[in-house]
Amino acid sequence: MESDAxxxxxxxGEKNAATLNLVKGDSVYGEKLVKHEGEEYRLWDxxxxxxxxxxxxxxxxxxxxxxxxxxxxxxxTGTTVSHVSDIVGPSGIVFAVEPATRVARELIExxxxxxxNVLPILEDARKPQSYFAVFGKVxxxxxxxxxxxxxxxxxxxxAAYLKQGxxxxxxxxxxxxxxxxxxxxxxxxEASKLEKNGFAIEQIINLExxxxxxxxxxxxxxx
Amino acid sequence: MANNPCSVVLLELGxxxxxxxxxxxxSKKFDNAxxxxxxxxxxxxxxxxxxxxxxxxxxxxxxTNDASVAAALRQAGLNSQxxxxxxxxxxxxxxxxxxxxxxxxxxxxxxxxxxxxxxINLSSSRVxxxxxxxxxxxxxxxxxxxxxxxxxxxxxxxxxEWYGLHFPELDNLVQSLVAYAxxxxxxxLRENITAEILQSAGMQGKKVEIILxxxxxxxxxxxxxxNLAIVKRLADQVIAQSDLRRVLADHIEVAxxxxxxxxxxxxxxxxxxxxxxxxxxxxRLATLPASTIQxxxxxxxxxxxxKTGARPPKHxxxxxxxxxxxxxxxxxxxIARAVASKVAIAARIDYYRHAxxxxxxxxxxxxxxxxxxEKYKEPIPEKERERKYxxxxxxxxxxxxxxxxxxxxxxxxxxxxxxxxxxxKRFGKRRY
Numbered sequence: 001m002e003s004d005a006x007x008x009x010x011x012x013g014e015k016n017a018a019t020l021n022l023v024k025g026d027s028v029y030g031e032k033l034v035k036h037e038g039e040e041y042r043l044w045d046x047x048x049x050x051x052x053x054x055x056x057x058x059x060x061x062x063x064x065x066x067x068x069x070x071x072x073x074x075x076x077t078g079t080t081v082s083h084v085s086d087i088v089g090p091s092g093i094v095f096a097v098e099p100a101t102r103v104a105r106e107l108i109e110x111x112x113x114x115x116x117n118v119l120p121i122l123e124d125a126r127k128p129q130s131y132f133a134v135f136g137k138v139x140x141x142x143x144x145x146x147x148x149x150x151x152x153x154x155x156x157x158x159a160a161y162l163k164q165g166x167x168x169x170x171x172x173x174x175x176x177x178x179x180x181x182x183x184x185x186x187x188x189x190e191a192s193k194l195e196k197n198g199f200a201i202e203q204i205i206n207l208e209x210x211x212x213x214x215x216x217x218x219x220x221x222x223x
Numbered sequence: 224m225a226n227n228p229c230s231v232v233l234l235e236l237g238x239x240x241x242x243x244x245x246x247x248x249x250s251k252k253f254d255n256a257x258x259x260x261x262x263x264x265x266x267x268x269x270x271x272x273x274x275x276x277x278x279x280x281x282x283x284x285x286x287t288n289d290a291s292v293a294a295a296l297r298q299a300g301l302n303s304q305x306x307x308x309x310x311x312x313x314x315x316x317x318x319x320x321x322x323x324x325x326x327x328x329x330x331x332x333x334x335x336x337x338x339x340x341x342x343i344n345l346s347s348s349r350v351x352x353x354x355x356x357x358x359x360x361x362x363x364x365x366x367x368x369x370x371x372x373x374x375x376x377x378x379x380x381x382x383x384e385w386y387g388l389h390f391p392e393l394d395n396l397v398q399s400l401v402a403y404a405x406x407x408x409x410x411x412l413r414e415n416i417t418a419e420i421l422q423s424a425g426m427q428g429k430k431v432e433i434i435l436x437x438x439x440x441x442x443x444x445x446x447x448x449x450n451l452a453i454v455k456r457l458a459d460q461v462i463a464q465s466d467l468r469r470v471l472a473d474h475i476e477v478a479x480x481x482x483x484x485x486x487x488x489x490x491x492x493x494x495x496x497x498x499x500x501x502x503x504x505x506x507r508l509a510t511l512p513a514s515t516i517q518x519x520x521x522x523x524x525x526x527x528x529x530k531t532g533a534r535p536p537k538h539x540x541x542x543x544x545x546x547x548x549x550x551x552x553x554x555x556x557x558i559a560r561a562v563a564s565k566v567a568i569a570a571r572i573d574y575y576r577h578a579x580x581x582x583x584x585x586x587x588x589x590x591x592x593x594x595x596x597e598k599y600k601e602p603i604p605e606k607e608r609e610r611k612y613x614x615x616x617x618x619x620x621x622x623x624x625x626x627x628x629x630x631x632x633x634x635x636x637x638x639x640x641x642x643x644x645x646x647x648k649r650f651g652k653r654r655y
Contacts, residue, residue, distance in 0.1 A: 093335075101353035108346055119339050120346040132260070133235050133342040135318035179529050 005066060005087045006055075007041055009034055017044040017055050019086035023114050028082040042086065046210045049080040050144060050171050053210035059218065060203050063167035067091040069138040071161050073125045073154065074145035074171075077103045078111035078118075084142070085115045093117050095134050099124045125153050128160040137163035144171040148178075151190045155197050162221045168199065170217040171207075187215035198222045229282040230306065231296065232314055232321060233289040235260065235341040238272055239325035240279055248282075250325045251275035257344050268295040276301070288314050357482045358505040361475060365496035368471045375400065375464045382407065382457040389413060389446040392437040399425065404461040411451055413438040484580050485569035489562065489588065494543045498566065501540055508566075509574035516570075517541060517563035532616070541566075546592070553602040554595055561591045 005020040011034070018034060018041035025040070027033055032043045046053040055062065064070055068088045075081045075096035085094050096111075096118055098104045104122050112120040123130050125145055141162045143154040154170050162168060172190050174183035181189075184206075191201050199219040207214040229248055231240045237252035251272050253259040259269040268276075276299045279285055285303045287293045288311045296303035306314075314321060319334035328334045353359070379400040386403075387394050390413040397403045405424040410416040416438050421431045446454075475496050479487040483505055486495040501519045502508035508516070518525045520539025528535040537556035541563060542548055550558050565588045572581055603611070 101350045104346060105350045105354075108343060108350065112343055112346070116336075116339065119342045121342060122346045122349045132345065133338045134315070135338070136316045179526055 005089060006062065007036055009036055009041060009043065011043065016046070017052050018042055019044055019083045020089075022086045022089065022117070026114060028110050029077070029079050042083070044083050049083060050207060050211055050214065050216065051080050051083065051142070051169070053207045054169075054205045054216045054218075056210070057205050057207060059205055059216075062087075063140050063169065063218070064088060064142075065092075068140055069136065070094045071134070071138045071141045071157060072096045073141070073143040073157060074098065075104075075107050075120070076100075076144075077106040080142075080144070081107065081118060082111050082115065085111065085118050088117060090117060093119065095119050095121060095131070095138070097121045097123060097125050097131065125157060128157045131161075134161065137161055137166070139163065139166050141166070141168045143168065146173045146176040148176055150176065151193050155194070155199075158199075158221050164221065166221050167202075168194075168217075168219050168221060170194070170219070172215045172217060174213045174215065183213040183215070187217070191217055191219075194219050227282050228284055228286065229279060230310075231279070231285055231287040231292055231303075232325070233263070233287065233292045234318065234322055234325060234327065236322060236327045236337055237325065238275055238292065239321070239327075240275075240282075240285075241324075242282075247324060247326070249275055249278040250327070252325075252327050256341055257348050260341075260345065261348070263289075263291045263295065266291060266294060268298060273299075286310075356504070357478060358499055361478050361482055361496050362500040362504075364471055364475050364478065365493065365500050368468060368475065368493070369497075371464055371468045371471065375461055375468065378457055378464070379404065379461045382454060382461060385450075385454050385457070387443070389443045389451075390438065390441050391443050392441055393434065396430070396434050396437060397424075397426070400461060401465045402426070404458040404465075407458040408455055408462060411455060412446065413441055413443065483570065483573040485573050485584060486566060488580055488582075488585055489565055489569050490541075490544055494540065497540050497543070505570065505574050508570040511567065511570075513560070513564040513567040516566050517559050534612070551602070554599050557595045557599065558592065561588060561595065 007018050007020075008015045009018045010016075011032075018036070021033065021040045021042045025033070027042065029048070031045060031048075034041050034043060044052040044055075046056045064084055064087050066087070066089045069092060070084055070088060072081055072084060072094055075098040078096065081094060081096050085092075088094060094117055096107060098107055098120070099122065101122065104120065108120050112118045119133060121131050121133065123132075125143075138161050141154065141158050143150065143157070145153060147153060150173065151170065154168060158166075158168050170190070172187050174181070174186035177186050177190070187204060187206075191204060194217065195201060198221065200222055201217060201219045203218040205216040205218065207216060229240050229242050231238060236256050237250060239250035240248040242248050251274070253269075254271055259271055262269040263272075272295070276296060279296070279301060283302050285296055285301050286306045287296065287303055288306045290305065293303045293305055318338070319331040322328050322334040322337065323331060328337050383394055383400075383403060386407050393403065393406070393413075397406065402424045406416060406420060409420045409424075416435065418431050418435065421434055426434065472493070476492045479492040479495055483495060483499065486498065486505075486508075489495070490498060498516065498519060499505055499508055502511055502516075511519075518536050518539045519541070521536035522539070524536035527533055538547055538559035541559050542555075544562060546562060547555050547558050565584050569581075569584055572578070572584075602608075
């Protein structure tokens with residue numbers, strides 16, 4: 001792992017990812033804080049965060065690094081956002097988009113108000129032009145939304161905010177797209193849709209056993 | 224005065240105008256950024272930028288990066304246009320430097336800080352506003368009501384069981400849980416039960432005699448004062464919770480009148496509230512298709528049907544509607560469909576029009592109901608029904624959609640298009 005903010009820490013005989021805690025002493029969603037080489041890390045539960053699951057399942061390299069600008073779609077209560085915030089560090093920034101006010105309340109209280117690099121945006125990801133306070137192009141778009149048209153939404157957001165050669169991580173919730181189809185077929189279908197729209201597929205990660213019927217597509221934005 | 228252009232840029236913290244060479248012409252930092260920003264976006268012109276607009280009188284045309292600003296300028300009588308796409312993108316990508324140029328912040332570091340603060344405040348104000356929405360309170364009310372029902376039933380059953388050790392005969396004599404609880408609470412031991420207590424608990428005439436008689440010759444055991452005290456407290460709980468339940472039910476009744484009168488008219492307050500709760504909000508219900516509303520609450524059956532090709536559910540929560548559960552079995556699906564289609568319309572009227580009751584929906588539903596009741600007076604014989612279902616399933620398969628379809632059907636997109644067109648033709652004129 002090239003980012004210093006991620007460490008693999010052994011807990012009860014099992015290796016788990018952990019991120020360098022940006023806000024010392026603060027546990028965001030009840031995760032364990034561990035000391036490692038004099039620094040405080042937050043354990044990253046792969047059952048709670050799909051990005052952690054993808055790391056555990058062998059994501060080739062982590063596109064989110066120290067100083068990255070990230071557009072995060074589907075921030076929810078901010079579990080994963082908090083770890084992304086750890087990784088990008090004080091010089092990076094996370095634009096966290098979430099339309100549902102109920103979960104956004106927790107996102108603002110537990111994550112955005114405490115972490116200076118998180119900027120909450122309460123908008124529908126279908127309307128990227130309505131995001132306020134977003135500036136510049138981002139290095140990474142992370143998309144984790146349970147919508148039948150999630151891939152199209154992700155593509156539209158990349159067109160508006162992702163820089164050339166930037167990375168998109170798309171969590172494919174196959175059951176949201178089509179319950180009747182074979183999950184693997186859904187992922188392949190979404191991947192080919194991305195290819196048609198100018199993305200180069202780098203890796204497809206199956207998130208079993210951490211999340212059933214979920215895949216993560218790691219792709220690079222070319223045009 | 225034409226051909227003296229300037230460009231107005233809406234930034235989160237205020238508005239700024241630049242002339243052709245990029246020099247600052249005028250700027251106005253919002254005193255209350257959140258309020259002004261939201262006002263602008265909602266199509267109004269906040270007072271604090273009126274004088275700013277006045278300063279632009281001499282310019283023509285005025286281009287801007289924001290549609291709502293363009294509208295506000297136009298309202299003030301200026302010739303305003305939208306900026307070309309690439310210019311807007313450029314502003315978006317160098318927003319911190321624009322904030323500095325407009326004089327809203329000292330440097331780019333401060334700009335980022337200010338943007339973040341703005342984002343948090345704006346989001347918080349939206350969260351706050353959303354929490355004040357009345358339909359969310361209805362959802363909480365109906366969920367509380369359903370949970371209270373559960374509590375009353377479990378606690379009530381326990382109380383009956385326990386007091387039954389002392390006076391087993393009472394269980395069969397008093398149906399109503401609240402009446403039972405009142406007798407236990409007021410009388411305590413069975414020998415203290417009096418006609419007056421029974422009457423105040425709603426028992427009448429002969430019933431009073433039977434209970435008093437039962438108490439005298441009961442086969443129940445004795446009860447210690449300690450045990451009795453606890454049973455009495457359970458009884459008090461049942462009474463108190465039932466009281467709360469009534470208050471909640473009344474509240475839902477009133478709240479539905481203001482929030483969703485048309486949905487209430489069609490479904491009754493409690494079923495209407497449950498439908499809104501299931502959809503998540505009135506806004507969401509107003510965007511749902513009737514077919515989804517029809518099966519709300521029967522998700523398990525619906526997804527099973529989609530996966531295995533079994534028969535889809537006829538109704539979910541709608542089954543609680545007296546029209547549907549009291550109808551003959553073979554009419555229920557049709558009635559549920561008719562009701563769902565009207566609920567879809569009613570929800571839209573309630574959410575978008577806010578204009579009180581519209582009785583025409585109920586009338587049209589009644590017309591359709593009479594039609595169903597007449598046309599389908601008798602059930603279709605089972606054999607015939609099976610045949611129809613098979614034919615339907617086969618047709619679905621031919622068109623490549625719906626129930627019974629195998630996995631991984633090739634060439635789906637084209638077929639789906641054809642299917643839609645054919646459906647239109649088959650069903651002809653829409654009835655709602």
